Amino acid sequence: MSAVSSMMRLLQLGDSALPVGAFSFSNGLESAVQAKVVRDAGGLEAFVRVAARASATTDGIALLEAFRAARDGDRPRVALADREAFGRKLNEEMRVMSVRMGRKLAEVAVKIAEAPGVEAWLGEIRRGETPGTYPVAQALASEALGLDEASAFAAHQYGVAAMMVNASMRLMRIGHMDAQAILRRVGDEAAAAYDEVRGRSLADMASFSPMVDVLAAAHVRASVRLFMN
Structure with missing residues (x-):
């Protein structure tokens, strides 16, 4: 596959228009805005950066393990990565978000590519044999x-990062230019995060972001909300 074709596929997989339901979730940002933890562009950037960091050291590790397992044709390793990713979600909202988006992405992948491994995994999800988390998808x-x-x-x-930045446009007063600048700056940290976690195992999956966890848990019982829980 040429470099151009590879880039086109990467752009498609990362496109915010990909129908996996990301627009329905705010990853805890809605509660953060309601509680005035996030008030402005600076607070938004800090909140997104914390979420991206937590994602890299948990879901990111599961993703890399599942990718390598899929490449090697090792189905038990894929299943283990899926269970470990699901088990690291401390609150109901994050679990629901991960498995709903994971299943939808699996359905999309089966439709757009020759993906027998994804199709087999989708069957396991439908039979209740595996959670079906988004990073593994x-x-x-x-x-x-x-x-x-x-x-x-x-x-x-x-x-x-894009999920949260896009959600911010519906939750707070922030300009499109500021939102895109935040997305670029947070994105610039992904290479260092990859270098940090690429050699880690599933046993190393961990994060410490108690404020994000508490806000996400509070969102489940919120009486007024724009985003799904």
Whole structure:
């Protein structure tokens, strides 16, 4: 596959218009705005950066493990990465977000690519044999599309940041230019995050962002909201 074709597939996988339901979730940002934890562009950037960091050291590791397992044809390793990713979600909202988007991405990948591995995994999800988390779906879809693991990791990190930045446009007063500048700056940190976690195992998956966890948990019981829980 040429470099241009590879880039086109990466752009498609990272496109915010990809129908996986990302627009329905704010990754805790809605509660952060309501609680006035995030008040302006500076607060938004800090919140997105924390979420991206937590994603890299948890879901990012699961994604890399699942990608390598898919490349090697090791189905038990894929299943283990999926369970570990699901088990690291401390609150209901994050679990729901991950599995809903994961299943939708698997359905998209089966439609747009020759992806027997993804199709088999989708069958396991439907039978209740595996959770079907989003980072594992991205790993399997990326491998089926012929991308490398660094590209898969980049698409995942971009998706986390883009979801929250896009949600901010509906939640607070922030200009499109400021939002895009935040997305670029947070995105610039993905390469260092990949270098940091690429050698880690599933046992190393960990993050510490208690404010994000508490806000996401509060969102489940919120009486007024724009985004799904």
